[in-house]
Amino acid sequence: MIKKVMISLLKYGSLLLWSFIIFFPLITLFFGSFKTYDEFVNTAGMVPTENFLNFDNYIRAFNEGKMLMGFTNTFILLLFGVGGSIIIGSMVAYIINRFDFKFKKTILFAYLLVSIVPLEISQVGTFKLMHKLGLYNTLLAPIVIYIGADVLMVYIYLQALDKIPKEMDKAAILEGASYYKIYSRVIFPLLKPATATVALLKMIAIYNDFYIPYLYMPGEKMNTVSTTIYRFVGPNQTDWHVISAAILISMIPMLILFFMLQKYIYQGITAGSIR
Amino acid sequence: MLSNKTKKERQLIGCFLFCPLLLLFTFGIYPIFALIEYSFTSWNGLSPVKTYVGFSNYIKILTDPVYLKVFFNSLIYFIAGFIQIVIALFFAILLSTKVKGKNFFKATFVFPCLISGMAVAMLFRLFFSPGGSFDSLLELIGLTEHTRYWLGDPRVVNYTLGFISIWRHTGKSFILYFGAVQCVPLEHYKLAEIEGASWWQKVRLVILPGIQIVLKINFILLTIGALSTFELPLILTNGSNGTMTFLLQTMKTAFEKKMFGLAASMAVIVSLVILAITAIQNKIYKGVEDD
Numbered sequence: 001m002i003k004k005v006m007i008s009l010l011k012y013g014s015l016l017l018w019s020f021i022i023f024f025p026l027i028t029l030f031f032g033s034f035k036t037y038d039e040f041v042n043t044a045g046m047v048p049t050e051n052f053l054n055f056d057n058y059i060r061a062f063n064e065g066k067m068l069m070g071f072t073n074t075f076i077l078l079l080f081g082v083g084g085s086i087i088i089g090s091m092v093a094y095i096i097n098r099f100d101f102k103f104k105k106t107i108l109f110a111y112l113l114v115s116i117v118p119l120e121i122s123q124v125g126t127f128k129l130m131h132k133l134g135l136y137n138t139l140l141a142p143i144v145i146y147i148g149a150d151v152l153m154v155y156i157y158l159q160a161l162d163k164i165p166k167e168m169d170k171a172a173i174l175e176g177a178s179y180y181k182i183y184s185r186v187i188f189p190l191l192k193p194a195t196a197t198v199a200l201l202k203m204i205a206i207y208n209d210f211y212i213p214y215l216y217m218p219g220e221k222m223n224t225v226s227t228t229i230y231r232f233v234g235p236n237q238t239d240w241h242v243i244s245a246a247i248l249i250s251m252i253p254m255l256i257l258f259f260m261l262q263k264y265i266y267q268g269i270t271a272g273s274i275r
Numbered sequence: 276m277l278s279n280k281t282k283k284e285r286q287l288i289g290c291f292l293f294c295p296l297l298l299l300f301t302f303g304i305y306p307i308f309a310l311i312e313y314s315f316t317s318w319n320g321l322s323p324v325k326t327y328v329g330f331s332n333y334i335k336i337l338t339d340p341v342y343l344k345v346f347f348n349s350l351i352y353f354i355a356g357f358i359q360i361v362i363a364l365f366f367a368i369l370l371s372t373k374v375k376g377k378n379f380f381k382a383t384f385v386f387p388c389l390i391s392g393m394a395v396a397m398l399f400r401l402f403f404s405p406g407g408s409f410d411s412l413l414e415l416i417g418l419t420e421h422t423r424y425w426l427g428d429p430r431v432v433n434y435t436l437g438f439i440s441i442w443r444h445t446g447k448s449f450i451l452y453f454g455a456v457q458c459v460p461l462e463h464y465k466l467a468e469i470e471g472a473s474w475w476q477k478v479r480l481v482i483l484p485g486i487q488i489v490l491k492i493n494f495i496l497l498t499i500g501a502l503s504t505f506e507l508p509l510i511l512t513n514g515s516n517g518t519m520t521f522l523l524q525t526m527k528t529a530f531e532k533k534m535f536g537l538a539a540s541m542a543v544i545v546s547l548v549i550l551a552i553t554a555i556q557n558k559i560y561k562g563v564e565d566d
Contacts, residue, residue, distance in 0.1 A: 011369060011372075011374065012374075012375075014365070014366075014369070015366070015369065015370075015374070015380050018362070018366065018383075018384065019380065019383045019384075021442065022383055022384070022386070022387055022442065023383070024408070024412070025398055025399065025402040025408065025442075026398070028401075028402065028408040029398055029401065029402075032401070044408070044411035045401075045402070045407055045408030045411055046408055046411060046412065046415075088294070088295040088298070091291040091292075091295060092291070092292065092295045094291065095287070095288050095291045095292055099284060099287075099288055101284075101285075101288055107292070107296065110299060110300070110303070110304055111299070113303075113304065113307060114299065114303035114304060114307070116546065116549055116550055116553055117307055117310075117542075117546045117549070118499075118503045118522070118545075118546075118549070120503070120505065120522065120526065121310075121503070121522060121525060121526075121542045121545060121546065122303070122306040122307060122310065122542070123306070123526075124306075124310060124313070124525065124526070124529045124535065124538050124539055124542050125305070125306030125307060125308075125309035125310040125313065125539070125542070126302060126305075126306040126309075127320070127529070127530070128309075128320065129301070129302075129305065129306065129309070144298060144301075144302050145302055147298060148298030148299055148301060148302035148303055149299075149302045149303040149306070151299070151303065178283075179283065179284070179287045180287070183291075204389060207391065208389075208390070208391035208392060208393075209391075210391065210392055210393045210506060210510070211505075211506060211509075215530070225391070226391050226392075226393040226394075227393075229393050229394070229397060230393060230510065233397060240401055240404075243397065243401070244401065247394045247397050247398055250391065250393070250394050251390055251391075251394055254389045254390065254391075255389075257389070258382075258386060258389050262382060265385070265389070266381075266385065266450050266453075266454070267454075269385070269388070269447055269450050269451070270450060270451055270454045273447070273451055273492065273493070273496060
């Protein structure tokens with residue numbers, strides 16, 4: 001009996017301890033985001049604010065930090081980055097998985113090579129190219145990197161296609177369907193779970209990306225959610241109560257996504273790690 | 276008939292691959308070759324002429340301790356990765372047993388890996404600031420004399436960064452292991468139970484062998500992650516006070532010091548190390564397929 005109690009004490013004790021470690025910094029951030037400047041400076045972080053209805057910091061962060069622009073730019077990157085990844089990933093995987101042709105091995109090797117070199121580090125080689133192509137300081141620079149140099153989606157689609165029997169294609173051919181029809185009416189709909197995984201992983205990666213936009217879009221009107229916060233912190237070092245609100249605002253979309261699609265996110269993370 | 280079919284096939288292949296490959300070769304492959312080319316020059320990123328200097332960049336990096344000692348910091352992130360594995364594995368096994376509030380704990384553990392590196396960095400900049408929440412927590416439990424400048428003191432700053440890395444990434448490993456533990460066949464547990472195995476024996480003899488592959492893959496991913504850490508130190512310390520990592524050093528050498536040649540050879544070196552690790556990974560995959 002005592003042993004049983006000890007075990008469950010240990011069990012729940014450790015679970016609660018790790019939960020505390022995760023939540024504690026977030027909770028102090030949450031408290032801080034509602035405090036006034038004086039309250040923030042004079043009370044400890046773990047002391048709850050006196051007024052949880054004080055949204056001044058949020059309004060200030062949103063307006064002074066120009067967060068609407070950050071959200072707009074990030075949204076555009078997401079739209080084209082995720083959409084492009086789905087189209088490109090599924091097309092390439094369909095061709096590689098279903099057809100034999102001359103340079104197939106070379107192409108697979110190229111994808112492998114690109115996936116080995118860390119995306120950040122190859123920017124040393126990409127940087128000048130962006131200037132030459134006139135993409136520097138445009139939204140296109142991150143987009144082409146997200147769909148051209150991040151190749152995770154091809155691997156996820158290849159895995160999924162392996163599980164779709166080739167008889168499907170043959171049956172469709174016998175019914176007189178063209179390859180384009182097979183791709184768009186048979187294969188792509190069957191790839192839905194993979195598409196969900198790709199969309200989720202890319203969404204998280206692009207939304208959370210900091211370095212690529214930071215490197216290629218220094219312009220004042222080109223901030224994304226991540227770079228907005230970075231550049232907002234610079235001149236406002238003392239206004240941590242407002243910065244807290246800005247950080248929390250930036251987390252809201254991912255929070256919503258997480259609560260809506262928890263199960264798929266668990267699957268997605270697993271699929272994204274094992275190639 | 277046959278030729279008609281192959282013609283159509285070719286059309287399709289060309290049509291479907293043209294744009295993706297154009298993007299891949301322009302923004303994926305070309306930069307890699309550019310890196311290799313730059314690495315043999317003393318190019319500053321601006322001048323129209325690139326002077327070839329042979330292997331001197333490589334020799335400089337591999338012989339000057341200034342460039343190599345930052346690899347020691349990778350060691351800290353590597354150890355952090357190891358701790359991450361232990362914590363994640365512990366909770367993955369624990370949550371596979373009967374636990375109240377399982378979904379809540381699962382969600383809590385995974386949540387941090389959805390927060391952007393920027394938000395995490397800023398959150399902890401506040402948390403670990405002098406007089407911040409962490410210091411007041413120490414005060415509360417009577418450890419006031421141990422407070423220090425967590426993100427500035429060269430003696431502790433790397434451990435602080437290592438902790439933040441664990442905080443952020445453990446969820447990813449956890450969910451991987453959790454899925455893998457669910458896949459261990461039930462009969463194996465039953466068999467162990469019949470044989471009278473203890474809890475620890477069950478973990479050691481049933482669960483660990485069952486999730487071996489996932490563990491190995493994760494281990495390699497973490498090694499690569501440790502080598503390519505740079506976002507946290509960039510935002511939190513900008514590499515000062517001994518927090519420089521090899522990747523951060525590479526980026527600064529290129530984009531701040533404008534020494535593209537030297538930076539490119541650093542990039543090549545770290546890529547080769549990662550390539551070697553990936554080769555080991557492939558070997559493991561092959562070993563699994565053979566079984």
